[in-house]
Amino acid sequence: IKCDTVHSQQAQSREDVITSLLDKELWRSFHCKTNEMIVTKNGRRMFPVLRISIRGLNPDSMYSVMLDFSQQDEHKWKYMNGSWLPGTKGETPPQQDMYLHPDSPNFGSHWMKDIISFSKVKLTNKAITSPGHSTGHTLLHSLHKYQPRIHIVRVGGTELDRQTIGMFSFEETQFIAVTAYQNEEITSLKIKHNPFAKAFQDSKERFSVDRKS
Amino acid sequence: IKCDTVHSQQAQSREDVITSLLDKELWRSFHCKTNEMIVTKNGRRMFPVLRISIRGLNPDSMYSVMLDFSQQDEHKWKYMNGSWLPGTKGETPPQQDMYLHPDSPNFGSHWMKDIISFSKVKLTNKAITSPGHSTGHTLLHSLHKYQPRIHIVRVGGTELDRQTIGMFSFEETQFIAVTAYQNEEITSLKIKHNPFAKAFQDSKERFSVDRKS
DNA sequence: GACCTTCTCACCTACGTGTTAAGC
DNA sequence: TCGCTTAACACGTAGGTGAGAAGG
Numbered sequence: 445i446k447c448d449t450v451h452s453q454q455a456q457s458r459e460d461v462i463t464s465l466l467d468k469e470l471w472r473s474f475h476c477k478t479n480e481m482i483v484t485k486n487g488r489r490m491f492p493v494l495r496i497s498i499r500g501l502n503p504d505s506m507y508s509v510m511l512d513f514s515q516q517d518e519h520k521w522k523y524m525n526g527s528w529l530p531g532t533k534g535e536t537p538p539q540q541d542m543y544l545h546p547d548s549p550n551f552g553s554h555w556m557k558d559i560i561s562f563s564k565v566k567l568t569n570k571a572i573t574s575p576g577h578s579t580g581h582t583l584l585h586s587l588h589k590y591q592p593r594i595h596i597v598r599v600g601g602t603e604l605d606r607q608t609i610g611m612f613s614f615e616e617t618q619f620i621a622v623t624a625y626q627n628e629e630i631t632s633l634k635i636k637h638n639p640f641a642k643a644f645q646d647s648k649e650r651f652s653v654d655r656k657s
Numbered sequence: 658i659k660c661d662t663v664h665s666q667q668a669q670s671r672e673d674v675i676t677s678l679l680d681k682e683l684w685r686s687f688h689c690k691t692n693e694m695i696v697t698k699n700g701r702r703m704f705p706v707l708r709i710s711i712r713g714l715n716p717d718s719m720y721s722v723m724l725d726f727s728q729q730d731e732h733k734w735k736y737m738n739g740s741w742l743p744g745t746k747g748e749t750p751p752q753q754d755m756y757l758h759p760d761s762p763n764f765g766s767h768w769m770k771d772i773i774s775f776s777k778v779k780l781t782n783k784a785i786t787s788p789g790h791s792t793g794h795t796l797l798h799s800l801h802k803y804q805p806r807i808h809i810v811r812v813g814g815t816e817l818d819r820q821t822i823g824m825f826s827f828e829e830t831q832f833i834a835v836t837a838y839q840n841e842e843i844t845s846l847k848i849k850h851n852p853f854a855k856a857f858q859d860s861k862e863r864f865s866v867d868r869k870s
Numbered sequence: 871g872a873c874c875t876t877c878t879c880a881c882c883t884a885c886g887t888g889t890t891a892a893g894c
Numbered sequence: 895t896c897g898c899t900t901a902a903c904a905c906g907t908a909g910g911t912g913a914g915a916a917g918g
Contacts, residue, residue, distance in 0.1 A: 484875095484876085488911095506762070549762065624876095643881040644882090702887095853906065854886085855905085857889080877916080881910105882910080884909090887905080889905105894900095
C-alpha cells in the first residue's frame with residue numbers, strides 16, 4: 445500500500461556527509477505492516493537493528509554518533525480490526541534524551557571503516573529501570589509513533605566543544621512502541637528474521653507475509 | 658617465596674597520572690605459583706582480567722589507553738619437576754603491536770569514572786587467526802615470559818597528533834604463555850576463580866592452594 | 871468486560887572454560 | 895618417546911526471544 449512511497453532519507457548536513465541505511469528490504473517489509481517495537485521496564489532491543497554506513501567525514505577529526513526517537517505526532521494509536529488508528533486525545537509532549545553510540549567519540553576514519561550498528565540500544569517505558577540501568581536505555585511512550593534519528597556531532601578538544609554536523613532519518617524505520625505485539629503479521633516477521641526468536645520458528649502458525657500471492 | 662618481594666607499580670609519567678591495579682590479592686595468588694596464560698589460534702582471554710583505575714587525567718582532554726606485552730627475557734621456559742626453568746637457547750625477538758582499549762579514544766572524565774577492564778583482549782600464537790580476526794588479538798610466543806604494560810596516550814584533534822602520557826606495569830601480572838597449562842596449581846586457581854570454568858569446580862581434585870597449612 | 875502492562879518461563883544465540891584425544 | 899600444539903567436546907555464563915498467565 446504505502447510501501448512504494450517511502451523516501452529513504454532526509455538529510456540536513458553542514459558538510460558533504462552521506463549516511464545510508466542498511467537492510468532496507470527488511471525494514472520495508474516491517475514498515476509495510478506498520479512496524480512495532482516492544483518496550484519493557486528493563487529495556488528491549490530493537491529488531492530490525494538500525495545499521496548505517498557513513499561517508500564524507502574528515503578521517504582525522506573526532507565525531508560522536510547519536511540516536512534519538514522523535515515522537516511523530518501527538519496521537520495515542522490504537523490497533524483495531526487489523527489496522528492502526530490515531531486516538532482522539534492528544535498525548536504527552538516529547539522529552540528525548542540521546543543514545544550515544546558506544547564507539548563515541550571516535551575519529552572519522554573509524555566511523556567510515558565499518559558498518560555502524562545500534563544493536564545495543566534498549567527501549568523502555570519506565571524512567572528509572574534499575575540501579576545499574578546506566579545509559580543505553582531510551583524512554584518511549586507506549587502506543588505512540590516514533591521516528592529514529594541519527595545525529596553526527598563533531599567534538600573538539602574539550603567535552604563541551606561540539607558542533608552538529610548532520611541529522612539523518614529514514615522513513616522505513618518508523619515504528620509504534622508497544623508493550624505487546626498487536627499485529628500478528630509483525631510478530632511473524634520478527635520470529636522469522638530475529639535469530640533470538642528461533643525457538644518459535646516452527647511452533648507458530650505462519651502467515652503468508654512473504655508470498656507474492 | 659617471591660610473593661613478598663613484589664613491588665606493584667613502575668610508573669613513568671609525564672603528568673601526575675596515577676594508575677592502580679585491581680584484584681591484587683588474586684593476581685598475587687597466581688604470581689606466587691608463576692602464572693600461565695593460554696594462547697590459542699583463535700585467541701584466548703586472560704584470567705585474571707587486567708583491571709585498573711586511573712586518576713590525574715585532565716577530564717576534558719582526550720586519551721587512548723593501550724595494552725601490550727613486553728617479552729621479559731630471551732629464554733624459552735620449560736616446566737620440569739614442578740618448576741619453571743629457563744631454556745638454554747635464546748629465542749625470538751619481540752615485535753609487539755598494541756591492543757587499543759575498546760573505549761578509546763575518550764575523555765579523561767570517562768577513563769576516571771569507572772574501572773578500566775581489559776577483559777576482551779585475546780592472546781594468540783598465530784599471526785593471522787581468521788578472516789574476521791580484526792583487532793583485539795595479540796600475538797605471543799608460547800613458553801615465553803611476558804609483562805603486561807598499560808600505555809596512556811593523549812590524542813589531539815588529528816589521529817596522528819598524539820603524545821605518550823605514561824606507561825604502567827605491575828609485576829604481579831607477569832605470566833608465561835602456554836598452549837596447555839603446565840602447573841596443576843595454576844589450573845586449580847583458574848577453575849576456582851573464573852566463573853566460566855564453573856563446570857570443573859566440583860569434578861576435579863582440588864589442591865590445597867589456599868590452605869594456610 | 872476490554873485494554874494495556876507486567877512477570878515468569880522455555881528455548882534460543884553467542885561464546886568462555888578446561889578436558890581429552892589426536893596430531894606432529 | 896617425548897614435548898608441545900590442535901581440535902572437538904561437554905558444560906558453564908550471559909543474555910535476547912515471544913508466549914502465556916496474571917495483574918491493574
